[in-house]
Amino acid sequence: MGLMTNVEREEEWDRWMRAAIAGDNRAYHRFLTALTPHLRTIARRRCSQLGLPPSEAEDVVQEVLLAIHLKRSSWDPARPLRPWISAIVRNKLVDILRRRGRHIDVPLEDVVAVLESEGRADSTDRIDVEHILSRLGDPQRTIVHSISIEGTSVRETAARLKMTEVAVRVSLHRALKSLATFYRSENA
């Protein structure tokens, strides 16, 4: 792939993220979907290097996604997104693998290189994370289940649960924070 496509994609990611922060769910979905195969490539490479099963890699991908999500407040929209993502992914990766008892040096350039490459790694399903979901209280669990498994929007979920949209949003955000904490304590 030539240089132009790479630059174009970088600009596209920047645009999506800016729209996402302003509240565009679809742009955010597109961005995360585009980013994930790259994360998967990075995670699999590191896991196989460390002799961890490939299934672990998907957990790593999910935890990195959560970190990007919960820390997107630290991106300065005046700066390009790519260096921010690379640093977050690298730091989180080192942190996650350290918690699994593996000390590893992840050069930032490697992460940058994979983000710039064409990512095509497909998902492997992780089912045993269900028990993490079960640790959420209600209404968080219902909201998470409704949006993630059944694919409803916040508005539909609010109507179904007879809650306000704001309450659903707050609850969803808390649930995501809890998920990140659970991940951290799972492999502490």
Next chain:
Amino acid sequence: MKTDDLIALLAQDAPLTARLGDRLRLGVLAALLLAGLLFGAAIGVRPDLGAAMASDRFLFKFVVTIALTVSAGILVFRIGRPGVPLRVPAWWLLSPLVLAVAAALAELLAVPSDAWGARMIGENASHCLTMIPLLSIVPLACLLHALRYGAPERPGLAGAVAGLFASGIAATLYASSCTDDSPLFILLWYPMAIALVTVAGWLAGRRLLQW
């Protein structure tokens, strides 16, 4: 949970309500206001402030403390942002130390050696060691709270930088009340007080700024 399901979940939580930059600006403002109010209510400027303003030694204290506040402040605004380089602005942290050492050397030349001890020990050392840390508590809390919206690579280091900034604010306020103006006093006692706050910030950062 499948990753695609997680993405669907995250996408529904797209809008961002608080940005790090806004939080930091708010935190700095609150830190300045609250520390200033506390200082005005509990300590206050020295009674001979008018006369002191004519003294180079008195004024130079602020050159040092403001250099600390500004250089640490620049870092505070960067350290929570992954991918933003820190090395060059970090060197500026040495500026208050260099200024204080230079002033202390000048003082050694200007003052006869039998007066060095008295100037260095001063009259308010214990006051300095308690007031600067006490005045730092609220600013440090404000900054740590704001930095929780950041993603520092080394949480302890980010806390320590917040401690330097908070103690810069506290030292600036305290300097206007303290009657010990000799650079020898500044170089001996201020760094001790600042170090206390910085270590507190480091410990707090390690706990509070993990992500």
